[in-house]
Amino acid sequence: MESYVYIALFAPLVSSLFAALFAQKPKVQLVGIATSILIGAALVASVILLLDIEETGKAVSVNLMDWIVVGDLDTKFGFTVDQVTVIMMTVVTLISTVVHVYSNYYMESDKSFNRFFSYLSAFVFSMMILVMSDNFLGLFIGWEGVGVCSWLLIGFWYHKKDETRDVNPSISPSWAANEAFIMNRIADLGMLVGIFLIYWNLGTLKYTEVFAHIGDLSHAMLVGIGIALFIGAMGKSAQFPLHTWLADAMEGPTPVSALIHAATMVTAGVYLVIRANPLYSQIPEVGYGIAVLGTFVAIFAASMALVNRDLKRVIAYSTLSQLGYMFAAAGLGAYWVALFHLAAHAAFKALLFIGAGNVMHAMHDELDMFKMGGLKKVMGWTFLYMGIGSLALSGIYPFAGFFSKDTILEVAFNEHTYGIWFVLWLTAGLTAFYSFRQVFLVFFGDERYHEIGAHPHEAKPYALWAMAPLAIAAVTVGFFKEDFVEFVTKFLPEYEMSEHTEHMVVILTIITTLVALTGIVVAYLKYAKGLKRDLEFEQNNKIYKLLYNQYYIPVIYDRVFAKPYKELSDIAWKEIDMQVVDASVDGIAKFVEKSGDASRKAQNGNLSSYLNWMAAGLVFITVIAAIAVAVQ
Amino acid sequence: MSNILTVLIFFPLIAAILGLFVSQKSIRVYGITVAAAEFLLSLWLWMSFDTNEAGMQFVEKLKLIPEFGISYYLGVDGISLFIVIMATLMTLIGIIALSVKENLKNMIITLLFLEVAMVGVFVSLDVILFYVFWEFSLVPMLYIIGAWGGDKRLYASIKFFIYTFAGSLVMLVGILYVAYAYYSTTGVWSFSLTDWYGLILPFSVQKYLFWAFFLGFAIKVPMVPFHTWLPYAHGQAPTVGSVILAAVLLKMGSYGFVRFSLPLFPDASVAYITPVVIIAIIMIIYTAMVAYAQKDMKQVIAYSSISHMGIIVLGTFAMNVEGIAGSVFQMLSHGIVSGALFLLVGAIYDRRHTKLLSEFGGIAKVMPNYATIFVIMTMASVGLPLTIGFIGEYLSLLGFFKVSPLLTVIAGTSIILGAVYMLSVVKKTFFGPLTNPENEKLKDLSTKELTALIPLVAIVVWLGIYPKPVLGPINNSTKALVQLMHKKSITPKAQEIILVSKDKGVNK
Amino acid sequence: MTDLTTQYLILSAILFSIGLAGVLRRKNLLMLFFATEIMLNATNVAFAAISVHLGDLSGQMFALFIIAVAASEVAVGLGLLILIYKKYGTLDLDNLSIMKG
């Protein structure tokens, strides 16, 4: 089985390097095909591993080589494939494969076609390291690796220029890329601190060893480690307050958004919490905090999605919101639930994004939903896919979201955290509303795209075919819930609903479905018949503006952090470094020179004054001697 | 070959003198050949280095002034070995990438002299010999900056010289005091470092000596507030000067901390962890901010050097194997990465004769290879795992975390701030539309530049993924160093802080 | 014989200071040299007095050699003065200040 581990891990690397060979050449179709096949190989390997583990129930571990061996620190490139990992691997490789294939279509006329595939495969490689590593430092490699790939891919169209926030809320791809990288770095510091704490307290970073001895530590230390690691997770999974980068990351090509900013990378934080479940189950108060934060983010992001007009941003906010759900579940101790929602969400969210990609292509990169409408006619398949995705997202039976999201609500109910339950429930309604607002705005109503002179067309068939697996997954995953539970609970703690909750399940399901349906209906009523804009409302309603401007958070960050930092830096350089530090150094030099100039005046060339100085010297040394006497 | 170190020191010297007879036309080839031979020699040193041995190897001792205890005493251990190799490598690469046209012969001969001094500093085990090379290294650098530098080259070179000279003179007084203390204890004069390692000084003495040595090293590193010579030196120096300055000369200071301050004054070093580290942290954060404010590409790299040197100092004062080994490794990584970054800035400067960020933008389009290598080096600079930059930074922070978690967290902001200024440079230079028409015709990296840069890229990746060949010897020697410090320390605080081995954890 | 040694020494001190005052205030080189002679003479008085007081001849010997030195100084000094006078046309040392700083 080890060889499959290697295939799964290194096929993406080979793919990336292969593509990199052609990085500066014009488009080579072979690159797209070869990388897709290589990633597909990784998928196959992952599936084989999945089946194997399903069968044997034993994790597969490999040790590649030593990495950092210093002092007592002994870090190896060690990989282990257990139940959680293999699920993640499968999800990652599946979506990656789809995205790779789809990108052949999406990027077909891009000059940097080859470069794109190189980055994309590099991302997959990093993600595989992230999920497969058997220690925290390996995880961190992947963690940073995906960060870089994300940076490269968000900034893929680096040549676009910076705009003001009014024109483009993300300013520019390169700006968004930097924002994402830096925000993630903030969180990574937390992650590093967690790793340091683990190392100095346990002397190892290997999961199995760490979690075996986690009980030896004091509670306070566990809380510290838990919080530090979660800070890391917050960055990657774009939790409040580090969430702004995710929406801006939509500047990247759409397949990137599908792969990275919906399905895989952003779920790394959730993966970390799930992976560290032995730790978090020891510290339920931190878990509760995570759940509360997740819940908050769920509704917070959903609220922003309500009014946004940008096709991709809406999906991005919905991703944020769904990540909130996952954290809520994980925080409450229902790790497998979180993982399940992760997997399901990956499928339907990738589907939605890719669909959005089709729409963008059709609309010549126009993203404003208010300028679309009636696309159903020309883009039937896309409509179908996005409809499935939206239904899954809204949690309508029998789509995947129904099973995963409902379980989260049940967990919240079961934990007697009714506040969380209520907010999540409400969010479910909002989710349904904005997803279908999107669907209706894009595919129904009047054909507003004529105004901007677009000639929409359906995507190429192979692109549509490529989307099929995702659609199938979005529809069918829910039915494998029981198998899934059985499979992962061999590794993850089981989560038993209380009897009370068991009774309530049906009612809860109905309530949730109702609120989702309400959302869909409201969206239908408001948008399906065509767009009726209430400009006065848009301009004057404070809540609308607040939501539309993302609670002004990017602006606040700009004003509170970015600008003062820039100003402070300028002060540090111009005022402190040049005026104080350097000036005092030069000042000493100047002082010495001035003193030299001053004492040189005594040397006035006049012999008489020289003689006077000499006599004065006698006085002078007498004074020195007198002082010496006095001192003694 | 037991006298390989002597060969290593004096081969460039002889080559430099013989170089006077080589004609201007063929001097470049000569320089490359000599530097390559020297580099191969240093590799041979590595090959014949016993990696399991923690102590000094290839020791040579020849009495120079026996009466006064000064000897010609050389040796390398895991700590110095790789810095020596880096010095020879960076010289080779510097010469390969030379874009100087005027007085090329003088430049190459000067570089070879500089190489003598650089190798000498790191292999000297006699303190006076060390000091001789240490001071002598200023002279060729002065000439390089002063003769081939920018508009303010004279100011910059003199500032560089006098500033470092002043610091090292205070250190000289400290050296003489230690020698005297050794003399009063043993009755023999000796300047050999290994002898001094056996000397246990009372704390009241250590504290003054620590600061005397500190001043010398701190200016060289350079630590805030003694750093202002560096931006000038870098800003004015020709590319090769910056490369060697950043890659090797700054390391002399941090190497001094590891080689002298810690083992000679373990108690004082421990007692002054807090002030030193606070300076280091100011250095990390403050210079990162200053770097962000820069308008000149090279100044950004210059200030980033200071920031990274802060991490090195931090790791050194962790007083445990992880931190010190990390800081030694970080010296190498910073050498390679900042050297490469300066080469890159030099490449663009050769084309455009400006380093102002505002002149550029969008040049990734016209210079893709250049952009790729720059981004790789940027990533190494911000400490991305699997590049060389991560390991040192990570280990330094990890090591110091044991001493003070809070300070480490503050220092750790370097990973954020580093990203801020480096990415902002990348963005301003490479991204965005290509607006400046002068940039449209820029040529991508030439073969010459690629020859210089690709080995560095390879090292960045290789040591990022498989650092063991380098980290192993460093680890061994650092362990020995920490054990020595622990054995020597007299104050209880030092006994506690200097950590030979972890006392907690699974592997205890 | 009353012991006047202290008085002699004080006289010497006063004469020395007079000489010093002359050296310090004179601008004419020739007259400045007069003052240096006074200084040397003053020490002669001191040496002679101590010598006699102690009954030791070293002091008188010293005084003797001081006289010889004074004579030689006069010779060299005058030679220099003549040179200066030829070149500068004056003995005022205020004019001898080309070199300064």
Next chain:
Amino acid sequence: MIQLPDFSSLNLITMSPMFVILLGALTILCIDLVKPNLDKTLYVVLTMLTLFIALGVTLSLNINERGLFDTILIDGVSVLGQTLIIAGSMLFIPLALTKRRFHDFSYPEFFSLFLFMVFGFQFMAASDNLILIFVGLETGSLALYTLIAMHNTKLAHEAAIKYFTMGAMAAGFFTMGAAIIYATTGSVEMYAIAKVLQDRMGEAGILIPIIGGALFMIVAIGFKVSLIPFHMWTPDTYEGASAPMAGYMSIVPKVAMMVVAIRLFGIYMELNIDIIKITIIVLAIITTTLANMMALVQKDVKRMLAYSSISHAGFVLVAIALDTTKGYSSIFLYYGLFMFTNLGAFTMLWISRHKYNVHHDRFHHPYSKFAGMIKIAPISAVIMAVFMLSLAGVPPFSLFWGKLYVLSAIVDSGYYGVAIIMALNSAIAVYYYLKLIVYMFLKEPDESRKNVVYANRAFSLELVIGIAAFVTITSIFYIEPLMSFITDLVGASGY
């Protein structure tokens, strides 16, 4: 009747070096009388031979002997002092053989006066009798004033008269100091002075005359070794005198006076009179610092070197106040090394001596004269740079070792603050040495003035520079034997 000592106890051999020199001087005078208008080369060679013999004789002296009614003392210090004096003179004399003709060297009297001067200085080094020291000092000084004036330029005359007048005043101070000492101890011989003071230390009020005498002596000695504020003649005289003479003045008279200072202050140090110690150290610090500061702002290399030699003198002076063998030895080591480097530097100026002040109205050796020298005369530039770096104390050049030993001696005695001040002073000093290097290496030459740099070039000058450069560069190889030679001699003298 007086009992005459028997002839052998006179120990005439002790004054053989001086005798050789005297003989040489008289020979030159006689030759000139018999056959005038001979070429200067003859005199140069004769002088050289005389000095050579004298050096050999000096080095073959048995040490710790007194002779000629105990007025002459040949101990290690005096041998060292004489060796330095003669060696310095030997380095100086070839500089007479220049390409251009100069007034001073055209006189045969120059060479005999030169030897008389050496003769006088030798007695300063080789006696502990204040009378003989004074007479020797005046003999040497008077000859020196004359030699300076014989260069026969307007500035040389001014230089000589300034030096002479201040010297006359200093002579007054010397005699008054000696009178005070004599009044206190009843002796003019230092060993007796030391003995009497040792006995009288306990007496009430004894410190006043002791310190008083010391202060007057400090003025006189300070004048000769040019300590601030008794240094005022130094820059002007160096500027006015010919370059080799200036270089000579920065070493030989100072060495002679340093020997006297060692002997005299050694007495006080032995008595542990801290006040004098402190006074000397403070004076040394002030001298070094102020001289460095003033050197910093000079525009003329010769004046800069003048100030630099003041600061070096201050630096060395500290070693006197330490009263350790190492301290005293380091003085000789320092001056020995300084001699070659500094004379080398001055010779470099001498090579560029020409008839016209082309770069500056007043200064003959402004910095700008040396601009771009690396392009005109690369080897000269490199050698000059080596001299400058050596003066700045950059290893591995010779003066670094001198500095190392002096600093080490200071540190050994526990004066850490002083050591640091002196060390930092070197950092100030390095600026003005670097300034010349910067001019030579980093500035563009003035194309039309190229030949100026070599105006006075001659083989003998190049030879001296070559020797000086060789000694400066290869110092590391001979420091050990040199230092043990010096330490043995100094130690044998009881210091």
Next chain:
Amino acid sequence: MEAIAFYIFAILITGLFLVTVFSRNILYSMSSLAAGMVLISGLFFIIRADFLGAVQLVVYSGAIMALYAFGMMFFDATRDVKEKNTSKYLVFLLSGFSAVALVVIFSAPAIGKHIEVEPIAKGLGHLDNVHAIGAVLFTKYLIPFEVAAVMLLVAMIAGIVLASKRMDESLSEVYVGTDPETEKKEQK
């Protein structure tokens, strides 16, 4: 008797030297100097330092004054000398200081005491001053005496050289401006 003589001499010498130092006329100045020196030799005679007194009289009053007079005539300095004295106070302060310092030193109790002095030469006790001095001068102080002789020779040569006509034209003089040789070469 001796005391009275001393005080009279002392006052006279002080007065004369004050004239020497402060007179504007070089002639007065020189005459008073000569007179003062003669009187100093008188002091020496009072304390029985006969030989010293004689030498003082001969060398100073005779030789030195003759030299000065010669020099003075050479410079034609019979007129009043115009001097721009910078600061009177500084002069008085400095010389006053040295006077006070010397008086303090010389009146210190340690000075007056009798010190047991090792005789420079044995068997001088019965000789008078001149004989004793002669004896010492040619034994103990033979070498200083010889050196002094050399010094006088030096002074003589110096005087001859410096005052000679040969010094009127200089081979070494430095001129301001461009070297004509250089220009010639450049023109070629």
